[in-house]
Amino acid sequence: MAARQVADSAVKLADKVGRWTITTVEEVGNGGFLIAESLYWLFMGRRLKQPVRLGAIVIQMMEVGIKAVPIIAMLGGTIGAMLAIQSIYMLRIFGAESQVTYGVAFSVVREFAPLITGILIAGRSGSALAARLGTMKISQEIDALKVMGINPVRFLVVPSLVAMVVMVPALTLFNMFVGLTCAGLYINADLGISMAAYFDQTIDILSLDDLLHGVGKSVLFALLVGIIGVINGASVTGGAEGVGKVTTRSVVQSISAIIVADMLFAFMATR
């Protein structure tokens, strides 16, 4: 009897692992297909007399980018100042506080600005995208688009993806500027280094590669957040509860994907 229970449990576990594997592979495949389909509509839509509307992209850019400026400014500034505080505290042990600019500049530009921007966009825009598409699917709005001869990927997905790919790097650059500025203000107050000297040193330290490293990562994060939001929104089942589930799932998956991708990107870029 006990042996049979163990065997049943093993079968159930294998079944769960198998289903999870199939679902994961399917979702990754869907993501690849979605990118390909989005590129198709972006470049071929006009030829097929079904262009991606610039107006729709601008609306999404406002939602994803412009409306996120205040919160990016607050988070970027806070993290810049926090990095300056921690770096000075640590470097003081070695009597090397004057070298604080090195730590802050590299950390903000290569790591914190793209990471924090990506996480914020995952929580703000990725979840909104998943919820919007999920709600539209449940209320048959996606079906309505299809029967009107309007491709939902062209009409809904491409404007959001383009807006994210354009606005997330822009927000990342803004985040870098605000973060470095706030770090500089703290350093100025604590160590008496002037802002001019601080920015001169920062510009000397940073190379174009460092900037591209941060901005490049943000493009990858934007794609991840967009694709994960769309796949989750499109996979909704059930009613309002289903929308809530896919929204939460979208945020968790996006943030996890961003952090894993960040580590892989950093590893590959520093080889």
Add this chain to the structure above:
Amino acid sequence: MADLPRKVIEVENLVTHYGSRKILDGVSMSVNEGEVMVIMGGSGSGKSTLLRYLMALEHQTSGTIKLLGQDIDTLSQKEMFDLRKKVGVAFQGGALFSSMTVGENIMLPLYEHADLDTMTMEIMARMKLEVVDLAGFEDLMPAELSGGMIKRAAFARAVVMDPKLLFCDEPSAGLDPAVASALDDLILKLRDAMSMTVVVVTHELESAFKIADRVTVLDRGKILFIGTIDELRGSGNDRIQNLLNRRPEDDTIDPDEYLRRLTGEEETVGDATL
């Protein structure tokens, strides 16, 4: 010899599955040009599923569906795109885009498919709103409309491209009798004014009797009856009489089958119970 009516919809031996469960089992039917065909059946009979396949929203397991003379399985993307412009759909819940005003909802198909200036599109949208008695409501958001008004707006959007074929999914569901009757009148008005063929899925008997030229009755995924209202009323089939007289089905299950279902020893596949 009189000309045979032109068939706008032809369905041949349609079989569909949901997972391993068969939903539609060998459905064959046709709809003639200019008629109102009502598809009826109890819950789980497959009528809404049939409508989704007629709207080309799903791919069937086997069988063929021809809309306006074209086999929808063999159409290229562009041909399907052109066919879609000739078909209008009024969904059960309206399916109006909640982020757009009523007017923008109605203009959307024109904006996407017609090469017209904004003022012309606005005029056309207002004309359709007049037809459905919603003139002056174009600037409201869908959330500001009542259930009946949402359905009317959905009709206006469905016919804004002057389609040859109109599908309506449960147009009177959830509405009070007066509003439901007004929507039935609207369907007949649209059919007569715009020479459309209309396919209506409903389980409302009164509505079906009022608008149908012919009725298709589905039962457990199969066609049980196709004919006029008079023929339907005169049918001697017990299941049809149960449907017309609102009598619940006698679904007595064989005890052995019941036991098998409970123990899960044998999966029952075949009967379409959604």
